[in-house]
Amino acid sequence: MDKKDMRKIQLLAVLIIFLIPVITSSLLDLKQQKEQAAAYQALLSAQEIQRIAEKKNYLMGKFNPGGREDFVLIPKEHTTLSVPMYLRQEAYDAFLKMSAAAKLDGIKLRIASATRNFDYQKVIWDNKWSGATLVDGENLAESITGGPERFQKILEYSAAPGTSRHHWGTDIDVYYAIPAFFETGKGKKIYDWLVVNAPTFGFCQVYNEKGTDQFAGYHEEKWHWSYLPLARNLTQEYKTLITLEDLDGVSFLGSEFVPENLINDYVLSINPECL
Numbered sequence: 001m002d003k004k005d006m007r008k009i010q011l012l013a014v015l016i017i018f019l020i021p022v023i024t025s026s027l028l029d030l031k032q033q034k035e036q037a038a039a040y041q042a043l044l045s046a047q048e049i050q051r052i053a054e055k056k057n058y059l060m061g062k063f064n065p066g067g068r069e070d071f072v073l074i075p076k077e078h079t080t081l082s083v084p085m086y087l088r089q090e091a092y093d094a095f096l097k098m099s100a101a102a103k104l105d106g107i108k109l110r111i112a113s114a115t116r117n118f119d120y121q122k123v124i125w126d127n128k129w130s131g132a133t134l135v136d137g138e139n140l141a142e143s144i145t146g147g148p149e150r151f152q153k154i155l156e157y158s159a160a161p162g163t164s165r166h167h168w169g170t171d172i173d174v175y176y177a178i179p180a181f182f183e184t185g186k187g188k189k190i191y192d193w194l195v196v197n198a199p200t201f202g203f204c205q206v207y208n209e210k211g212t213d214q215f216a217g218y219h220e221e222k223w224h225w226s227y228l229p230l231a232r233n234l235t236q237e238y239k240t241l242i243t244l245e246d247l248d249g250v251s252f253l254g255s256e257f258v259p260e261n262l263i264n265d266y267v268l269s270i271n272p273e274c275l
């Protein structure tokens with residue numbers, strides 16, 4: 001080995017000694033960065049899972065509207081009953097504008113029902129199931145003993161808990177949930193006005209008369225109007241996020257008879273103009 005080679009080896013040795021800590025610390029940095037990225041990813045996933053769980057609870061009405069900042073209590077002058085009623089702020093603002101316009105045409109709009117959470121809807125449903133509330137003048141517990149048939153009968157005008165648009169704070173019923181009220185006199189005048197004017201304020205009659213292209217779903221409800229700027233997205237989110245499995249284990253009378261088509265033919269089968 002000549003002197004030149006020795007110099008080269010010495011230089012290489014110095015270089016290696018110098019680089020070892022640099023390389024080691026770089027590797028440690030890299031490892032740390034990877035660990036941090038994985039932890040961040042896990043946090044994001046946990047947040048996403050939490051966000052979806054909260055969204056599903058909202059869509060299924062599992063919350064208290066009085067405890068949410070995006071809901072407002074409707075002043076009694078706008079309602080038919082003295083029980084507290086809530087709406088999402090935007091839906092209420094739109095209702096106020098619509099109500100003011102109706103007033104100019106000599107029509108007083110009043111809300112008979114607004115947000116109904118899961119527990120509220122469960123009371124309505126259970127009472128129809130048990131016969132405590134008569135349906136078409138009948139005690140269904142006596143007149144329809146078959147579970148699936150009784151379920152279908154109640155579905156004519158009532159949503160099962162967890163599947164009602166009233167959960168969202170975007171939908172209102174005006175005056176009476178009685179078809180005959182809207183056929184003549186005051187009711188007809190109100191309905192005719194809404195048909196012409198409600199769309200201007202974002203409201204749509206989601207349960208319309210069934211036609212040849214639309215046969216599934218609830219019967220026509222001339223009293224039920226949905227605020228689309230919010231509800232349109234929520235309908236889509238319901239379609240994406242909620243499955244029959246989410247209704248598994250929910251507690252309401254007759255829940256063991258939930259029909260396969262409940263989401264598709266009821267929640268999602270609405271007036272195509274409101275989609």
Ligand SMILES: [Zn+2]
Pocket residue numbers: 113166171172173221223224
């Ligand atoms: Zn309704």
